[in-house]
Amino acid sequence: MPQKLIGKLVIATHNAGKLTEMRDLLAPYGVTMIPAADLGLPEPEETGGTFIANAEIKARAAADRANIPALADDSGLCVEALDGAPGINSARWAGPARDFGAAMAKVEQALRAAKASLPFKAHFACALALAFPGGDMHSFEGKVFGELVFPPRGKLGFGYDPIFLPEGYARTFGEMTGLEKHGIPTDGSPGLSHRARAFQIFAQACLGGRTVQ
Amino acid sequence: MPQKLIGKLVIATHNAGKLTEMRDLLAPYGVTMIPAADLGLPEPEETGGTFIANAEIKARAAADRANIPALADDSGLCVEALDGAPGINSARWAGPARDFGAAMAKVEQALRAAKASLPFKAHFACALALAFPGGDMHSFEGKVFGELVFPPRGKLGFGYDPIFLPEGYARTFGEMTGLEKHGIPTDGSPGLSHRARAFQIFAQACLGGRTVQ
Numbered sequence: 001m002p003q004k005l006i007g008k009l010v011i012a013t014h015n016a017g018k019l020t021e022m023r024d025l026l027a028p029y030g031v032t033m034i035p036a037a038d039l040g041l042p043e044p045e046e047t048g049g050t051f052i053a054n055a056e057i058k059a060r061a062a063a064d065r066a067n068i069p070a071l072a073d074d075s076g077l078c079v080e081a082l083d084g085a086p087g088i089n090s091a092r093w094a095g096p097a098r099d100f101g102a103a104m105a106k107v108e109q110a111l112r113a114a115k116a117s118l119p120f121k122a123h124f125a126c127a128l129a130l131a132f133p134g135g136d137m138h139s140f141e142g143k144v145f146g147e148l149v150f151p152p153r154g155k156l157g158f159g160y161d162p163i164f165l166p167e168g169y170a171r172t173f174g175e176m177t178g179l180e181k182h183g184i185p186t187d188g189s190p191g192l193s194h195r196a197r198a199f200q201i202f203a204q205a206c207l208g209g210r211t212v213q
Numbered sequence: 214m215p216q217k218l219i220g221k222l223v224i225a226t227h228n229a230g231k232l233t234e235m236r237d238l239l240a241p242y243g244v245t246m247i248p249a250a251d252l253g254l255p256e257p258e259e260t261g262g263t264f265i266a267n268a269e270i271k272a273r274a275a276a277d278r279a280n281i282p283a284l285a286d287d288s289g290l291c292v293e294a295l296d297g298a299p300g301i302n303s304a305r306w307a308g309p310a311r312d313f314g315a316a317m318a319k320v321e322q323a324l325r326a327a328k329a330s331l332p333f334k335a336h337f338a339c340a341l342a343l344a345f346p347g348g349d350m351h352s353f354e355g356k357v358f359g360e361l362v363f364p365p366r367g368k369l370g371f372g373y374d375p376i377f378l379p380e381g382y383a384r385t386f387g388e389m390t391g392l393e394k395h396g397i398p399t400d401g402s403p404g405l406s407h408r409a410r411a412f413q414i415f416a417q418a419c420l421g422g423r424t425v426q
Contacts, residue, residue, distance in 0.1 A: 047260045052347060053273045060266045134265060137350040 008032045012062035012072035014043050015091075017158030018195075021182055022073065025199045028184075029207050036062050036070070051075060051088060051127035052139045059131035067133045071202075075126035075194060077160040079107060079148065081116035090160065101152070104163050108150050120148040124164060124173075126194035128202045138206055142197030157181060166192060221245045225275035225285035227256050228304075230371030231408075234395055235286065238412045241397075242420050249275050249283070264288060264301060264340035265352045272344035280346045284415075288339035288407060290373040292320060292361065294329035303373065314365070317376050321363050333361040337377060337386075339407035341415045351419055355410025370394060379405060 009031050011022050019035055026033055036043075044061040048054040051074045058072035076090030086093040086107065094103040111120055123146065129139045145167050152162030154174025161181075162174030173181055173193070182196040190197055222244050224235050232248055239246055249256075257274040261267040264287045271285035289303030299306040299320065307316040324333055336359065342352045358380050365375030367387025374394075375387030386394055386406070395409040397416075404410055 044262070045260055047258050048270070049257070049274060050277055053270070053277070056269055056273055056350065057261070057266070060269055061262060064263055064266070134354060135352055137269065137352060139348055139350060141347060 008034060008068050010034050010036055010039065010041070010062045010066045010068055010070040012036045012041070012058040012070045015158075018073050018075075021178065021195055022071070024178055025182060025184065025196070025203075029203065031207070034066075034068075036066075039066050041065050046074070046088070048074075049088070051125050052129065052141060054088060055127040055129035056131070056137055056139055059129040059137065063131035063133045069130060069132050071128060071130050073126060073128055073195065073198075075124065077107070077164065078123050078125060079111070080121040081114050082107070082110050085110065094159075100159050104150075104152050104160060107148065107160070107163065111148075122146060122148050122164065124160075124194040126198040128198045130202065130206055138202070140198050140201040140205070142194045142199070142201065144192060144194045144197065221247060221281050223247050223249055223252065223254070223275045223279045223281055223283040225249045225254070225271040225283045228371075231286050231288075234391065234408055235284070237391055238395060238397070238409070238416075242416065244420070247279075247281075249279075252279050254278050259287070259301070261287075262301070264338050265342065265354060267301060268340040268342035269344070269350055269352055272342040272350065276344035276346045282343060282345050284341060284343050286339060286341055286408065286411075288337065290320070290377065291336050291338060292324070293334040294327050295320070295323050298323065307372075313372050317363075317365050317373060320361065320373070320376065324361070335359060335361050335377065337373075337407040339411040341411045343415065343419055351415070353411050353414040353418070355407045355412070355414065357405060357407045357410065 011033050013019055014037050023033060041062050044057050046054040048057055054074035055072045059070045062070035076087050078084040078087050093106055094100045123143050125143045127141045129137055131137045146165050148163045149165050153172045154162050157173045162172055164173045182191060182193040184191045184196055184200055191200055224246050226232055227250050236246060254275050257270050259267040261270055267287035268285045272283045275283035289300050291297040291300050306319055307313045336356050338356045340354045342350055344350045359378050361376045362378050366385045367375050370386045375385055377386045395404060395406040397404045397409055397413055404413055
């Protein structure tokens with residue numbers, strides 16, 4: 001069993017959307033969240049070849065700089081007909097301006113160029129890595145499968161949410177509230193989003209269940 | 214307690230000297246060692262800011278590619294009067310030809326340029342990271358303190374061994390046999406080298422003690 005987490009935790013992300021989701025997910029636990037930006041921690045280069053490798057690079061850098069445990073997230077959209085692209089390059093497809101409207105258009109163009117046929121199968125993946133200063137690291141991955149729809153639908157969420165229709169649902173992630181998308185059912189059944197699912201595994205392993213309902 | 218290690222283990226290093234030491238250190242345990250090069254695994258870019266971060270990058274890349282647990286090492290020489298240099302750049306100072314004669318001369322020049330006074334305090338650090346495919350990672354660091362001597366002495370070991378005189382010893386690592394340098398005492402007392410010490414912590418946490426004497 002991994003070391004139990006008590007007290008303060010640096011959240012190693014500079015992405016406001018992720019930070020909000022992480023804050024909501026961590027809310028029920030007795031953990032004080034400190035955004036990495038509040039500590040002036042720089043963003044390390046994401047040179048890993050997988051979501052987990054990149055989450056680990058970010059968690060390690062933050063934990064060692066802050067000298068307290070750090071939780072990092074790396075996530076993205078993997079499109080079957082594009083051999084998993086944009087994958088770990090999901091944020092890069094949006095460019096330095098983080099223009100996900102352009103990134104979603106790029107996905108549509110790539111599908112057309114690949115002469116992909118409907119349904120455009122895809123999944124979101126989220127890796128979470130928890131690093132202890134100078135020591136252990138625990139990494140977890142959650143996925144949610146579905147298909148892509150064009151044009152994008154909905155203004156909620158962030159990133160590629162408006163083109164992602166999770167299996168069994170009639171609304172895209174862009175049309176869902178945060179609670180619906182990444183809420184964690186209290187009966188122990190899996191949450192909907194990739195981040196909720198990764199978080200459930202993380203919470204079970206590292207937080208020892210909810211301390212506050 | 215971290216997951217116990219049984220069976221096969223990829224050794225994520227392409228450095229022959231490290232591979233030999235790791236093989237010796239792992240010999241007493243019931244673990245089958247597979248060098249990363251034998252699996253055709255590429256060497257990932259070492260972009261981390263610490264020994265542990267770099268060991269983790271290498272272990273993660275190998276574990277996920279090979280789909281079996283991987284152990285990686287990152288180590289180097291940290292010189293006090295040089296603010297810890299060459300540190301994580303220890304191998305880079307030797308250049309692509311891995312010319313450690315040149316690297317040791319560079320250390321001597323840097324000490325002279327810094328007008329450092331005797332004794333030239335330094336330590337070797339060794340980080341070990343054990344990654345499980347898509348999952349946990351356990352990281353450990355061992356250090357050995359001492360001072361630097363010039364000119365280099367001895368032809369044993371590798372890297373900066375000939376200029377490193379461990380505290381309490383009259384011979385450099387370059388003048389010691391592998392057994393003396395990184396042998397692990399059977400009475401539980403700490404080994405001498407940074408790698409032996411990191412390995413002891415690793416073995417205690419992940420190998421569950423010796424299975425074969």
